[in-house]
Amino acid sequence: KRRLAFLQIDQIGFARDRQARKRRAVADVCRTYAGKDAREALASIILTQGQPFNEERRSWAMQEAAAAIFTSIKEGQPGARDVIWAAQAALIEGQNIDRVTRSLLMSSILAAKQRGAIDQKEAAVTIAASLETEYRGMPSRTDARAYADSIENQKYAIDVLQLWSNNEALPVLQAIGQHHPDASVRERASIAASIMKMNNRPRTR
Numbered sequence: 001k002r003r004l005a006f007l008q009i010d011q012i013g014f015a016r017d018r019q020a021r022k023r024r025a026v027a028d029v030c031r032t033y034a035g036k037d038a039r040e041a042l043a044s045i046i047l048t049q050g051q052p053f054n055e056e057r058r059s060w061a062m063q064e065a066a067a068a069i070f071t072s073i074k075e076g077q078p079g080a081r082d083v084i085w086a087a088q089a090a091l092i093e094g095q096n097i098d099r100v101t102r103s104l105l106m107s108s109i110l111a112a113k114q115r116g117a118i119d120q121k122e123a124a125v126t127i128a129a130s131l132e133t134e135y136r137g138m139p140s141r142t143d144a145r146a147y148a149d150s151i152e153n154q155k156y157a158i159d160v161l162q163l164w165s166n167n168e169a170l171p172v173l174q175a176i177g178q179h180h181p182d183a184s185v186r187e188r189a190s191i192a193a194s195i196m197k198m199n200n201r202p203r204t205r
Contacts, residue, residue: 014172039079042068043086046105049094059098066104074111084112090116091130095137106130106157131157132172144182154185163193164197 045065085103139146177190
């Protein structure tokens with residue numbers, strides 16, 4: 001089984017003693033994406049939410065890494081399957097991922113499904129779990145920009161799940177349809193849940 005704990009910066013060749021050397025190494029990885037070490041570096045950036053970058057550069061680092069992961073999966077690059085799990089883990093566990101990064105990671109899951117790297121059921125479970133994470137960790141309305149971004153991410157996930165109509169996502173959609181604080185998201189989730197139940201209703205002869 002893959003374990004998240006082994007993805008430490010030391011194990012992928014970054015020097016501990018100088019932050020500048022770490023920043024250059026991570027930037028080079030994001031630009032070149034090649035080899036096992038590079039794939040592990042991209043996964044580490046995503047899973048540690050931008051470390052080892054300074055705080056003001058972490059969102060940029062995550063966006064660059066997520067873009068590289070998406071491109072590798074979409075194009076079917078060698079070793080692309082090795083980073084799908086990192087995209088899944090980040091979506092499911094990362095509550096504070098910025099909208100651009102989360103959108104790229106969700107697109108990575110869609111690309112993995114389209115290329116047959118994962119099946120629709122696994123993709124739906126991932127997106128549903130990501131939706132639940134986003135819902136539970138959504139920012140306050142007082143942070144208008146972050147709140148709006150979170151709402152858009154959630155609506156996009158709901159639309160994808162409605163299109164796929166996998167029953168595994170139904171409990172999440174039903175819960176959001178009943179309890180979400182935003183009326184537009186509640187309505188969207190309720191509609192998606194109703195359509196999903198209708199599409200999966202046993203057919204009678």
